[in-house]
Amino acid sequence: MAGLILARAGVDVVVLEKHADFLRDFRGDTVHPSTLNLLDQLGLGAEASAIEHSELSTLDAVIDGIRVRAVDFTSLPAPHRYITLMPQWDLLSMLVTEAQKQPSFRLMLEANAHSVIQENGRVVGVEATTPDGPLRVNAVLTVAADGRTSAVRDSLGLVPADYGVPIDVLWFRVPRPTKPMRDTLANIRGGSALVTIPRPGYFQCGLLIRKGTFPEFQRAGITAFRCKIGSIAPRLTDVTAAISNFTDVKLLSVQINRLHQWSVPGALCIGDAAHAMSPAFGVGINYAIQDAVALANTLVPALRKQGADAAAIDSVCAAVQRRRALPTALMQRMQRVAHRLINSATSRTVVHNPPRLRERFVIAVVLPRIRPILARIVGYGFRPERIASGVLKPRR
Ligand SMILES: Cc1cc2nc3c(=O)[nH]c(=O)nc-3n(C[C@H](O)[C@H](O)[C@H](O)COP(=O)(O)OP(=O)(O)OC[C@H]3O[C@@H](n4cnc5c(N)ncnc54)[C@H](O)[C@@H]3O)c2cc1C
Structure with a gap:
């Protein structure tokens, strides 16, 4: 540029x-x-x-089954x-x-x-x-x-x-499931976070992992990896077979400096x-x-x-x-605050299903304002x- x-x-x-x-x-x-x-x-x-x-036009996260709209670009000028x-x-x-x-x-x-x-x-x-x-x-x-x-x-x-970042990303793609589904950028469930970026015909996915733990995933094997993806984003279960082995999964080291x-x-x-x-x-x-x-x-x-x-x-x-x-x-x-939030969302329950009163208030009243x-x-x-x-x- x-x-x-x-x-x-x-x-x-x-x-x-x-x-x-x-x-x-x-x-x-x-x-x-x-x-x-x-x-x-x-x-x-x-x-x-x-x-x-x-x-x-929106960035949605599904946290333990609850859809939360974090960003809505439709409020921006044309x-x-x-x-x-x-x-x-x-x-x-x-x-x-x-x-x-x-x-x-x-x-x-x-x-x-x-x-x-x-x-x-x-x-x-x-x-x-x-x-x-x-x-x-x-x-x-x-x-x-x-x-x-x-x-x-x-x-x-x-x-x-360098501002140490506690996470790495495992980057891979899966075909879009045939069933139409709403775009979801972040999927957080059971202590894990998966980013799903819609591209024509497929999802570019990023699994956030603790820095340096990729070998643990490799040792557990590709079937366990596929199951993990399916458990975080159940709507992807049927397409995870497309991840044939760990050569399809790239380790990207995240940095902030x-x-x-x-x-x-x-x-x-x-x-x-x-x-x-x-x-x-x-x-x-x-x-x-x-x-x-x-x-x-x-x-x-x-x-x-x-x-x-x-x-x-x-x-x-x-x-x-x-x-x-x-x-x-x-x-x-x-970005560092976002990392901390992701960290806490993956180590404790931030939104209960169904949401508690305080969580409902944040989702229905606070979020729309910010x-x-x-x-x-x-x-x-x-x-x-x-x-x-x-x-x-x-x-x-
Ligand atoms: C996992 C991951 C996902 C990301 N996703 C996004 C995203 O979705 N959106 C986003 O906005 N940002 C994303 N980022 C950040 C983004 O990649 C960078 O901030 C952005 O690419 C920086 O642009 P750049 O042009 O400075 O450097 P780069 O995009 O890295 O480009 C540098 C260029 O210089 C070339 N080059 C390198 N060394 C030499 C050399 N010695 N001689 C000649 N050429 C050389 C490279 O080949 C490359 O073409 C992501 C980062 C990571 C780690």
Whole structure:
């Protein structure tokens, strides 16, 4: 997204991607109203809705058989009163197709950035390995957008502070049962939590487990695993046979961390490289995109006014951190609270079946009042970004 907006602003951009394509399933697939609004701003709304996707206007949890509506996006302003779920590789491929219409954009696949180039205490580019040999890219600004295991960040000597997360996620898919059923994001029963993300034709599922306990599941065997899924979400019992063995189940380690300092002279970290987000609320992609927009909004005017002036570039980097650090810290705080709630929901009964008086009051009176607030926070994040006017040149 940063590459696309900068290229659309007429800035020369080289994007290095270490893989040969974007076809990987581990980075989530929620696209929130904040990002849908940005895609509209870029004139890509129609292209985005042409990608096969599902739309969720509410986020429901079924806790020990009681359905609780946690978030209702229908209270948001039109047109995007929902989140979409679309394969991230399709979204990225669409952004790349659009960016490649700009002569100032270049994508280099299979280019594994491993270290920055420094001159007189300033980063002046990056070195990468490619199938054709070593590659050196000189840049007035090097942006580390290479995710939570960022090699570029490591070579800058920046170390994120880690906020220990007690859970991992086991990620797998099952076909949609033939019987129509209401969309349910979280299923909590008998001390276990299962996320079920509807995708066309199947559910992308995530079983939350205590960190480091995947080997215990493997030892118990795939039949026990299938039974566990069926016991948490009984409506999936008939389709769990599709999980044939543990190669169908991917372990995803959940992290929350962030840098205290996002930049050094000549280089800036954004997205998960600056702040790894937990999957809670599915906001990581959108937060990474918000960073990209904040970067473009500050960098483009600076480049137009002051050219490649080093001090101007460094103050852009500091401004991006100033703008995005607080929204990130607030969202990560919310994610940590969500982890604690999940933890307590899986270790004690939070809603009885049938609900007790106090629980009925929370479900019927308290939740409806906070739902619109939750919809804004989850849908837009704290301090949502818009592409500033004048940044984009007319579309080609
Ligand atoms: C289990 C799990 C589920 C999640 N689900 C969701 C969800 O549903 N919705 C959501 O919004 N967020 C979700 N998240 C969080 C989300 O994945 C991240 O916050 C988001 O992908 C960050 O985007 P990014 O562009 O910063 O990094 P990434 O998406 O990690 O992208 C980094 C890119 O850089 C490339 N790269 C890495 N190293 C190099 C290198 N050395 N040289 C060149 N290229 C390199 C990678 O191949 C990749 O393409 C989830 C996270 C986890 C762990």
